[in-house]
Amino acid sequence: MAEREDPLVEAACTAWRPRDPRGGMRAHPAWHDLDADGRRVLFDQITESRALEAALDADGLSTTAKAVLARIRAAR
Numbered sequence: 001m002a003e004r005e006d007p008l009v010e011a012a013c014t015a016w017r018p019r020d021p022r023g024g025m026r027a028h029p030a031w032h033d034l035d036a037d038g039r040r041v042l043f044d045q046i047t048e049s050r051a052l053e054a055a056l057d058a059d060g061l062s063t064t065a066k067a068v069l070a071r072i073r074a075a076r
Contacts, residue, residue, distance in 0.1 A: 006034075006038060006041065007030075008030040008033050008034050008038060009030075009034065009038055009041050009042050009045060011028065011029075011030035012028040012030040012031045012034065012042050013042065013045055013046060013049065014028070015063060015064075015067075016028070049062075050062040050064055050065075
């Protein structure tokens, strides 16, 4: 069973994601090494982090939401 202090969970919680050759996002490599429990812990931790980020942002957006909007705007 994975715990919040699991190095794989911590690694996959970072904002960095690899890109494919066309610039698309891929899952963090650590995600592939997590078992089902680890993925649940990761999901809970990321969900909590995004809620905290959004609560602190003047526009109510997490850094993930900002990154997605920036990519959409750049594609126009």
